[in-house]
Amino acid sequence: TEEAGVGVVVAKSRGSTSSSRSKSRSGKRDATQEEQIVDEPVTPQLAWKVLTQAQVSKLMKLSPKDLANEVAVILSLKEHEQNLREAALLDYYVTGIWFAHESSFNEEQTSA
Numbered sequence: 562t563e564e565a566g567v568g569v570v571v572a573k574s575r576g577s578t579s580s581s582r583s584k585s586r587s588g589k590r591d592a593t594q595e596e597q598i599v600d601e602p603v604t605p606q607l608a609w610k611v612l613t614q615a616q617v618s619k620l621m622k623l624s625p626k627d628l629a630n631e632v633a634v635i636l637s638l639k640e641h642e643q644n645l646r647e648a649a650l651l652d653y654y655v656t657g658i659w660f661a662h663e664s665s666f667n668e669e670q671t672s673a
Contacts, residue, residue, distance in 0.1 A: 611636075611654075617668045620658050629655045
């Protein structure tokens with residue numbers, strides 16, 4: 562499970578056919594020699610793609626109005642007051658960050 566930090570990966574070799582798979586009495590397919598279930602550690606994937614951890618930390622401390630202004634600057638939304646697409650994008654980020662703030666999320670939880 563992800564919470565435990567371990568994921569289940571099914572390794573399948575090329576060239577396997579459905580005829581090489583066996584079915585149990587319940588009708589479910591059993592793993593064959595070509596397929597093995599392997600437990601591998603799952604590395605945490607953070608969504609620092611748009612906002613950095615430092616930016617998220619700073620944004621979490623701002624009021625809603627200051628938050629909107631700062632997010633507009635970070636995302637280079639210069640026409641968010643006239644452009645509906647920019648306004649919607651700004652609203653999306655501000656709402657998500659404010660929800661995380663109200664829910665007492667940390668930076669890592671906010672980034673995901």
